Amino acid sequence: MDEQEIGILRLGLDFSQPLYEQIVEQMRGAIARGEIALGEKIPSVRELAHGLKINPNTVMSAYKELERDGLTETRRGQGTFITSAQEKVDDFRSEWAEQVIDEFLGKMENLGYTVDDIQLVIQRKKEDKE
Amino acid sequence: MDEQEIGILRLGLDFSQPLYEQIVEQMRGAIARGEIALGEKIPSVRELAHGLKINPNTVMSAYKELERDGLTETRRGQGTFITSAQEKVDDFRSEWAEQVIDEFLGKMENLGYTVDDIQLVIQRKKEDKE
Amino acid sequence: MDEQEIGILRLGLDFSQPLYEQIVEQMRGAIARGEIALGEKIPSVRELAHGLKINPNTVMSAYKELERDGLTETRRGQGTFITSAQEKVDDFRSEWAEQVIDEFLGKMENLGYTVDDIQLVIQRKKEDKE
Amino acid sequence: MDEQEIGILRLGLDFSQPLYEQIVEQMRGAIARGEIALGEKIPSVRELAHGLKINPNTVMSAYKELERDGLTETRRGQGTFITSAQEKVDDFRSEWAEQVIDEFLGKMENLGYTVDDIQLVIQRKKEDKE
DNA sequence: GTGGTCTAGACCACG
DNA sequence: GTGGTCTAGACCACA
Numbered sequence: 163m164d165e166q167e168i169g170i171l172r173l174g175l176d177f178s179q180p181l182y183e184q185i186v187e188q189m190r191g192a193i194a195r196g197e198i199a200l201g202e203k204i205p206s207v208r209e210l211a212h213g214l215k216i217n218p219n220t221v222m223s224a225y226k227e228l229e230r231d232g233l234t235e236t237r238r239g240q241g242t243f244i245t246s247a248q249e250k251v252d253d254f255r256s257e258w259a260e261q262v263i264d265e266f267l268g269k270m271e272n273l274g275y276t277v278d279d280i281q282l283v284i285q286r287k288k289e290d291k292e
Numbered sequence: 293m294d295e296q297e298i299g300i301l302r303l304g305l306d307f308s309q310p311l312y313e314q315i316v317e318q319m320r321g322a323i324a325r326g327e328i329a330l331g332e333k334i335p336s337v338r339e340l341a342h343g344l345k346i347n348p349n350t351v352m353s354a355y356k357e358l359e360r361d362g363l364t365e366t367r368r369g370q371g372t373f374i375t376s377a378q379e380k381v382d383d384f385r386s387e388w389a390e391q392v393i394d395e396f397l398g399k400m401e402n403l404g405y406t407v408d409d410i411q412l413v414i415q416r417k418k419e420d421k422e
Numbered sequence: 423m424d425e426q427e428i429g430i431l432r433l434g435l436d437f438s439q440p441l442y443e444q445i446v447e448q449m450r451g452a453i454a455r456g457e458i459a460l461g462e463k464i465p466s467v468r469e470l471a472h473g474l475k476i477n478p479n480t481v482m483s484a485y486k487e488l489e490r491d492g493l494t495e496t497r498r499g500q501g502t503f504i505t506s507a508q509e510k511v512d513d514f515r516s517e518w519a520e521q522v523i524d525e526f527l528g529k530m531e532n533l534g535y536t537v538d539d540i541q542l543v544i545q546r547k548k549e550d551k552e
Numbered sequence: 553m554d555e556q557e558i559g560i561l562r563l564g565l566d567f568s569q570p571l572y573e574q575i576v577e578q579m580r581g582a583i584a585r586g587e588i589a590l591g592e593k594i595p596s597v598r599e600l601a602h603g604l605k606i607n608p609n610t611v612m613s614a615y616k617e618l619e620r621d622g623l624t625e626t627r628r629g630q631g632t633f634i635t636s637a638q639e640k641v642d643d644f645r646s647e648w649a650e651q652v653i654d655e656f657l658g659k660m661e662n663l664g665y666t667v668d669d670i671q672l673v674i675q676r677k678k679e680d681k682e
Numbered sequence: 683g684t685g686g687t688c689t690a691g692a693c694c695a696c697g
Numbered sequence: 698g699t700g701g702t703c704t705a706g707a708c709c710a711c712a
Contacts, residue, residue, distance in 0.1 A: 180702060187402065195404035206684060217704050222686075230490065237567045239684050239712035259403055263413060266396040272321035273389055277418040281411060283393060288407040307497045310696060347697045440687060447662065455664035466699060477689050482701075499697035499699050519663055523673060526656040532581035533649055537678040541671060543653060548667040570711060607712045 168213035169205040171198075181216055185224035193233055193244055194255040201246035204234065298343030299335065300327055311346060315354035323363055323374055324385045331376035334364065428465045428473035431458075441476055445484035453493055453504055454515040461506040464494065558603030559595065560587055571606060575614035583623055583634060584645040591636035594624065 165174040171192060175184050192198050204210075207225060211218040225242055228234040232250045236242045245251065270280050296303045300322045303314060322328045334340075337355060341348040355372060358364045362380045366372050375381065400410050425434035431452060435444050452458050464470075467485060471478040485502055488494040492510045496502045505511065530540050556563045560582045563574060582588045594600075597615060601608040615632060618624045622640045626632050635641065660670050 182702080191402035191404070194402075207686095208684085217706095219705090220703060223702085225685085235567060236685065237712090238570060238686085238710075241684055255403055259400065259405060259413070262396065262399045262403075263417065266392065267414070267417065269317075269392045270389065272317060272324075273385055273392075274321070274325035275389065277414060281414060283389070284397070284407060284411060284414075287393065287397065307495060310498060312696080350697055353696085442687080451662035451664070454662075467701095468699085477691095479690090480688060483687085485700085496700065497697090498695075498701090501699055515663055519660065519665060519673070522656065522659045522663075523677065526652065527674070527677065529577075529652045530649065532577060532584075533645055533652075534581070534585035535649060537674065540653075541674060543649070544657070544667060544671060544674075547653065547657065572711075610712055613711080 166213045166215075168210050171205065173210075173214060175214060175216070181214075182220050182223040182227070185210075185214075185221065186227050189224070189228055190231070190233065190254070190258070193251055194258075198244050200244055200248060200251070202244050203241050204244065206241055296344045296346075298340060301340070301344065303344050303346070312350045312353040312357070315340075315344075315351065316357045319354070319358055320361070320363065320384075320388065323381055324388075328374050330374055330378060330381070332374050333370075334372050334374065336371055426473050426475075428470050431465065433470075433474060435474060435476070442480050442483040442487070445470075445474075445481065446487050449484070449488055450491070450493065450514075450518070453511055454518075458504050460504055460508060460511070462504050463501050464504065466501055556604045556606075558600060561600070561604065563604050563606070572610045572613040572617070575600075575604075575611065576617045579614070579618055580621070580623065580644075580648065583641055584648075588634055590634055590638060590641070592634050593630075594632050594634065596631055 165172055171188070173185065173188050175181055189198075189204070198204065205213065207218050207221045211221045214221070225234065225236070229236055229242075231254055233245055233254055234242050235245055267277070267280070275283075295305070301315065301318050303311070306314065319328075319334075328334070335343065337348055337351045341351045344351075355364065355366075359366060359372075361384055363375055363384055364372050365375055397407070397410070405413075425432055431448070433445065433448050435441055449458075449464070458464065465473065467478050467481045471481045474481075485494065485496070489496055489502075491514055493505055493514060494502050495505050527537070527540070535543075555565070561575065561578050563571070566574065579588075579594075588594070595603065597608050597611045601611045604611075615624065615626075619626060619632075621644055623635055623644055624632050625635055657667070657670070665673075
């Protein structure tokens, strides 16, 4: 997991998942956590590709998906920017979380865990970390 | 309805996940929840493939993964059986849950949710259901 | 505008617009007009690419967009199929038309045409054809 | 609000269309609707670029297209002027409208709408506005 | 400089 | 066989 700093981002990629998806997820995270300010420019396709040592087309795929998500806006000849609408970011964050949670609960229930079991396990996880 | 069913398995119209994985997950769930008794024989590859109207190769992949998990045993000339060691089932269940939970927590933290946030959201989900 | 027949489709491409967009539009049209039945398989990426003498990646782009639109469903290892939900097709058709109409009315009003003017011109167009 | 305005031109935050085209369309509209008098001088490239806070090259492209349309004339040492031939404006307006209408009808027919359908939808749009 | 489209050709996972 | 990801490298439109 070679980590690279590109602009304000610190990205690391592995090979167990499509590269472009990893970029998308890490960007989504950085935006949702507010590490990139609204309206801010993100690295150009070429810049990021060079920094991560991957093909520009791969970065393009990632950037297009972010735009479809409504998280970025691309301005021809200028670059790619985070949306300036806080609302879009918030909507995306909660929808995305909802989806992740439902998938998780489904898998756990499939294994026979009740919601109470789940709460307990998470609680234990939390205490382990401390 | 295009849904196919055989024994405890039910395949619907979900193509977002590989078919063989869907079979694996349903089997894993049924075993973990004790719906299939230890030592019980499961359908042959050909039987299941025919029953679900899918390619035998697909069933084959699923059965191989279950065997790798240590949940089934193949007895030459007799067929495939659920392991008769309760211990193996329990180990698998907790390891698998651990993995699911870690993946979940990772995704949620990526979106900027703390463990407390997560506990809250799950609690609310639970109350919604009731 | 070399027209090629591929499966049930008759597609023709020019170079004044991105190739993948032309494929998307022609497919959308064929689906909206009901020329391809719901649930039907469309040509494989390679088949269509070969038929149109273009690169498979270009066809892939088009097919991905159709899937994002909810008009197709892709089944790994099997192919790409028109959605079997009539509702999705209808929704897409009316949303798409709405968008086309708004864009049109905007342009015409920009040129100083009133809605009545527009109705008249279209009427005349219609009579010309007959 | 990031909106920039100069004279009759107003540039908003629309990046779905090239900037230079937006300028061209607004100019065309203003001329066709008679909001700019025939023979009138329009701002110099530099003035407009500065007023709209955009790159002079962008304005340049727009002005070139207007001249190709026959709507403006460049007089050496004096600047750019709207054509003083009413005829040219009228010709342009009807040709342009023709083109817009044909494109629109093509798209709608692609979606399976008949001319009558289209008339109806536009009628409904009109009534909605009132 | 920016994003966007396209090709040629490789390799992978799935059924 | 199917779709999907990735690379290398070309060329275009826009600012």
